[in-house]
Amino acid sequence: MGGAGDIAAIAARAPVIPVLTIETPETAVPLARALVKGGLPVLEITLRTQVALEALRTIVAEVPDAIVGAGTVLNPAQLDLVQRAGARFAVSPGCTESLARAARSSGLPFLPGVQTVSEAMALAELGFDVLKFFPADAAGGLTWIKAIGAPLADLRFCPTGGITAETAPAYLALANVACVGGSWVAPRVAVATGDWQSVERLAATASKLKRR
Ligand code: 3PG
Secondary structure, three states, X not given: OOOOOOHHHHHOOOOEEEEEOOOOHHHHHHHHHHHHHHOOOXXXXXXXXXXXXXXXXXXXXXOOOOEEEEEOOOOHHHHHHHHHOOXXXXXXXXXXXXXXXXHHHHOOOEEOEEOOHHHHHHHHHOOOOEXXXXXXXXXXHHHHHHHHOOOOOOOEEEEEOOOOOOOHHHHHOOOOEOOEEEOXXXXXXXXXXXXXXXXXXXXHHHHOOOOO
């Protein structure tokens, strides 16, 4: 179990966590439904738009099969906000000590981001053993994850950032990868045009990816 609730159990629910930046509140529920129907129940709603919190609340209320978390949570105040909005977990692109401690005392499952071995070690000391590796593609990708497998043997990662349908399988084949995150399952054009069938199809393919 991670230091702030059981993020490992959430990561175990699906090989891919869709990372969703919702621009229009009306798209939130059909988007979430298409992803869940395709087999991806764990959803990360990034706090990058004005409507993100509203979208999160609506999905929590109307898509009970979704496990809805908040992404781009940068500080303790945002963590508190998303917890009160009904988020079941929180994700951060990096981490600070105050955010890690707030997450731990909140009890909300938390996936903090790292890019270096030292950052991973600092979070491990605070009790976090499942970490987001971000931005995965830009920061070393598969090579990084493979290289830290032996020295950081107790840690597992959720690589996110630049991962595609084509590159996801190689990440998921690694023993220290718990799941991957990415936006490719919810392409901007499909969301803008309400093409939920395409989203469901992409989710269905992603949900069948094999993990070690
Ligand atoms: C992000 O923070 O935007 C996520 O890491 C998703 O990245 P992606 O759009 O490259 O999948």
